[in-house]
Amino acid sequence: MRIIKPLLLALGFGLSATALAATQIQLDSSVQGAVINKNIYGQFAEHLGRGIYEGLWVGPDSDIANTKGFRNDVLAALKELRVPLIRWPGGCFADEYHWRDGIGPRDKRPVKVNTNWGGVEEDNAVGTHEFFDLVELLGAEAYVNGNLGTGTPQEMAEWLEYMTAEGKSTLAELRRKNGRDKPFKVHYFAVGNEAWGCGGNMTPEYYTNLYKHYTTFLKTPAHNTPKWIASGGHSEDTSWADHLTAHVKQKMDAVSFHYYTLPTGQWDVKGAALQFPESEWISTMQRTLAMDTFITNNKKVIDKHDPEKKVGFYVDEWGTWFDVEKGENPGFLYQQNSLRDAIVAALNFHIFHKHADRVHMTNIAQMVNVLQAMILTDKEKMILTPTYHAYKMYVPFQDATALPLKLSNVPDYKLGEVSIPAVSATAAKAKDGFVYLALVNANPNKAEMAEIKLDGIQINGISGQLLTAEAMDTHNTFAKPEAIKPTAFSAKAKNGKLSLELPAKSILVVKVQ
Incomplete structure (x- = not known):
């Protein structure tokens, strides 16, 4: 499988910026929204299928390493999500x-x-x-x-x-x-x-x-x-x-x-x-x-x-x-x-x-193991899902203060009679004092450009993670547990603006520096 290389370009690189019409995203840091309650990232464990039994609970006498009957590998993975x-x-x-x-x-x-x-x-x-x-x-x-x-x-x-x-x-x-x-x-x-x-x-x-x-x-x-x-x-x-x-x-x-x-x-x-x-x-x-x-x-x-x-x-x-x-x-x-x-x-x-x-x-x-799960298990084996990776990428938004964004020139993604906005974005000031931006390109066929201007914030660059893959249904299996996972990236600003090329079907979460 060919892995898509993340493209995060400074505005001066020009070629992709001129080839693609850019979504304009403007943020004014002086305007603050509500606090994003950490429990927006809450989880649900029902007595259903292998969601609790095997997925979480194996019992204190199990050969699978556990603490008080709960499997250690799953506990460790969930702690990384800071499950609220x-x-x-x-x-x-x-x-x-x-x-x-x-x-x-x-x-x-x-x-x-x-x-x-x-x-x-x-x-x-x-x-x-x-x-x-x-x-x-x-x-x-x-x-x-x-x-x-x-x-x-x-x-x-x-x-x-x-x-x-x-x-x-x-x-x-x-x-x-x-x-x-x-x-x-x-x-x-x-x-x-x-x-x-x-x-x-x-x-x-x-x-x-x-x-x-x-x-x-x-x-x-x-x-x-x-x-x-x-x-x-x-x-x-x-x-x-x-x-x-x-x-x-x-x-x-x-x-x-x-x-x-x-x-x-x-x-x-x-x-x-x-x-x-x-x-x-x-x-x-x-x-x-x-x-x-x-x-x-x-x-x-x-x-x-x-x-x-x-x-x-x-x-x-x-x-x-x-x-x-x-x-x-x-x-x-x-x-x-x-x-x-x-x-x-x-x-x-x-x-x-x-x-x-x-x-x-x-x-x-x-x-675990039910519907849109964070984790899938098969007896002693465990894998992390793409949804798990999305939750981990968005951890900085827990208890952050929302910063309203203005989006304009958002392209449509169309197929037949159905049309949706291709680009979605959110921003917040996190408890660590940094501003975080998250962007989604829902178009599975083409990259989209986003030009970002942050009023009231001195911006030198960004760093964070990108999640994407070649196929729409790319997933992890017990044979290939890391077929899809986030990759690190960074980009520099020019004249207070960032120009980012969002690969097709991608999620981008960045910290403004």
Whole structure:
């Protein structure tokens, strides 16, 4: 395979600049946007397929090197992403999960059937204590999803007491008996999941009443009170965000939202993860860019009821969803991950940054071995996906302050009747004091030029990383684990401007120096 050499040219080099019409990008450092909450880069680990069992958990007695049962290679890779938050135990699984099944000696925990995902046995080896081991090993925050669908207010309230109580209550003593003296820190707690679908096929009105009913009894110590999350809508539906923010006036810090990118837009035949036609490349990009419209429309209805922006809008499930790989259990949702997935991730990051005033958290689905995963495993083997590399490239944007950009002369990428902007960009001032720029060229066929002017910033050059490859579906395998990975680059400015040639189908993240 021929590897594309990154071309990052100073303005004086001229030839490429004259051959390509350049996107004009202007940044004024005196104008600052919202803080890009680190949890926009959150993760999701559901009891689904090999996402937790094998992908994360192998047990303390495994021949695979592990810490407290979690495989060391995966932990090390996730630490490189500075994973800020993990959502658990679902997803659809959450509304059939009873927390008492997952505490106490593992050899005495009940074995259930995972009716949502593959009908396989669920031995509850990973429960509350194991989950908090994981987030603490990674230095992440905990997002626990409560069981509204098949649970009760009492069960949900008792789980919170078990996790957070400090005194000598029976549930606090039970936690201590199971090996944890001090309370767990619960940062976020959701009441149900996808109440419009697998969580109960409810209407917004019915769910809103249930939400107020359940949260009445959810109590924790004042200094260990989670942010409360209501189950919201999906895709173009704004009725959930509208109804919840209109009628819930306490104990609701955020409304959730779900949207998956399907190349065909059809659930029965979604499209393949690999060896897809260009028509499915551009349709994937077009459909993922719809996230901007969906967030915009939901923000409008929330603004009516919450002009002070106290309620967050959490996109706690998103990502690509393709047809399951051949030979895999259809219920395991295992799919390969290519350069196309990395481009999708980066385009969504840019959208989330744009809406950082309301979007304080997102959780890609999912962390390991499921849907748009960071990591794929095969028993003792592990590989990093292009999406993993995109997340690592964007680490500097965690808790950075967004810097609004003005883009003009943006070329279109067209195929048939479909047209999308070829170039996308975002910028922020990071906690290290530097300005970071990220650019995407979604055109898989040709390079695009970008001319960048940064007002108020003395710019000498840039350095960072570029992710691209020759084929649209370039991906890593266990035989070739580094078929695609970022490459280092740098470029110099001239007269306060940078002129960059973005290779076809590429992601570029740079630090301004």
